[in-house]
Amino acid sequence: MKEKIIEELKKARSKDLTFSSGRILGSMCTRPHPIAVKAYRMFIETNLGDPGLFPGTKEIEDRVIKMIGSMLHAPESMGGRMTSGGTESNLTALWISKKMSGKREVIVSESAHFSFVKASSLMGLKIKVLPSKNYVADAEMLRKAISRDTACVVGIAGTTNLGLIDPIEEMGEICEEKDVFFHVDAAFGGFVIPFLQEMGYTKKKFDFEVNGVSSISVDPHKMGMSVIPSGVLLLRKREWLDVISVESACTHTRKQMSLLGTRPGASAAATYAVMKYLGKEGYMDVVKRCMAATAYAEKKLTEEGFELVVKPETNLIGVKVKDAGKIAEKLSAIGWKVGVDEENGFIRIVFMPHVKKRLIGEFVKDFKSVVS
Ligand SMILES: Cc1ncc(COP(=O)(O)O)c(C=O)c1O
Incomplete structure (x- = not known):
């Protein structure tokens, strides 16, 4: 059989x-990477949705968040979660920005990933498209585009179709001035651009070094060489997770701050292993x-x-x-x-x-x- x-x-x-x-x-x-596969197998039964049962795995998730935070110049105040990938990270960022602002308009550049269309459909958000110039967001148009209803602006660091980097510094400055949540989708670029910067290929800044950046999506299951599903959402302030907190009486910690309920601890272990190994x-x-x-x-x-x-x-x-x-x-x-x-x-x-x-x-x- x-x-x-x-x-x-x-x-x-x-x-x-x-x-x-x-x-x-x-x-x-x-x-x-083979070490990610090995780690995944070791943690196959773990569930980050119930960290009361798996405190060791939760520690590994926290270490992954810290490692990626340090790679992306996150301040001490930062927090985050592992997710199933870029889509969930983007949905969660928009969910947080909507809850924090009470507003419903999201400004995304023309080349944004279709996960923002899903977010709009799920959460009743109104998408305003920021025109592009040479296939990246036109930052000059952003100042005019932001309105009293804007909950969030999205910039892309590594666009899906061309791998280009939006002018995150200019966009961040405008968002900071207008006090609007600024999410950077670096699902693809998050494990590429920091190393390109280090090797002198680019001088563009895209992460928490840019003052106005509120949150970042980055996917270990893309250029991080981890297993599927492995995504990460980082937030400039860990308490922002509280706005999506729900009572989860049936779990041993009684609270969840993530879109998914049951979450694979094996992904955290795999990501930790490959990041530690490759450095x-x-x-x-x-x-x-x-x-x-x-x-x-x-x-x-x-x-x-x-x-x-x-x-x-x-x-x-x-x-x-x-x-x-x-x-x-x-x-x-x-x-x-x-x-x-x-x-x-x-x-x-x-x-x-x-x-x-x-x-x-x-x-x-x-x-x-x-x-x-
Ligand atoms: C820029 C960007 N964001 C988000 C996503 C969605 O990631 P996932 O398919 O892991 O949900 C992708 C996928 O290609 C992407 O390129």
């Missing part, structure tokens, strides 16, 4: 793609290799006459094509899974750690023949 079930599972799994094939070019997830040097190395692959692809593609949408700021590029949707389908049929932005007419490629340089030449050749 057991063997039969396992066989059935193997059959289903064999239909899946794997990151180790290297042909997944449109995902922000990657193969988790700053290890992540710098990962990011350096991803950036080298990005630069190599840029060179190969431009040599073949392709044009990039914009100069890449992180390990993500957009390549202009006609009929982007059709091109993506054709590439998919021959095994290359790319992202696509049909509205702006480009193919999106994310150079995650599993995307090896040696496959890029092969991809560019296939891409060229599909396009011509």
Whole structure:
């Protein structure tokens, strides 16, 4: 019986793609680091929704929050929670800002992730779209956009489609002046930009170093090389979590301050393990290799006459094509899974750690023949 079930599972799994094939070019997830997988297994039965039963696991979550806080220049007053990913972190940030302000309008840039559409639908929030300039938020328009009803402004550090960084410093200054909650969605960029800054690739600031920043989403299950699901929401002040606190009589701590009830402690353990193991040097190395692959692809593609949408700021590029949707389908049929932005007419490629340089030449050749 057991063997039969396992066989059935193997059959289903064999239909899946794997990151180790290297042909997944449109995902922000990657193969988790082996130490994260080991830690995940060790903590498989733990539940952070009931920390009274798992105080050791709760300590690990607190350490993860502290480590990521220190990576993102969070002040002593900071607090946070592990989440299931960028969507939950973004929903929670908006939930907190709505509760704190009693207002319902959220200003997001054009390139914001669709999780904000979900947040708007769930919480009855009114989304006001901030126009973009060269695919990033136009900070000059923000001052005018903020109104008496604004609960929150959202900036993106590592946009989903192009990996670009919004002008967080200018946006932060305006939000501080207008006393509006400013959430930075660094679900993708949170484990990239700090290392790019360290290596001198960028001078842009995006985290709590910027005074007006109230909260940040960052996903260990993307460039952090942890397991799915692993997200983190950080808040400048830990007491802001109190506004979403609910009585949870059936748990041993009797209070919960998170969107989810039962939460996987295994994700906290996995994230802790990979962060401790890789450390700053290890992540710098990962990011350096991803950036080298990005630069190599840029060179190969431009040599073949392709044009990039914009100069890449992180390990993500957009390549202009006609009929982007059709091109993506054709590439998919021959095994290359790319992202696509049909509205702006480009193919999106994310150079995650599993995307090896040696496959890029092969991809560019296939891409060229599909396009011509
Ligand atoms: C900028 C950004 N925010 C949020 C998300 C949502 O993350 P998740 O799919 O982990 O919920 C993504 C996903 O790609 C993203 O790129």
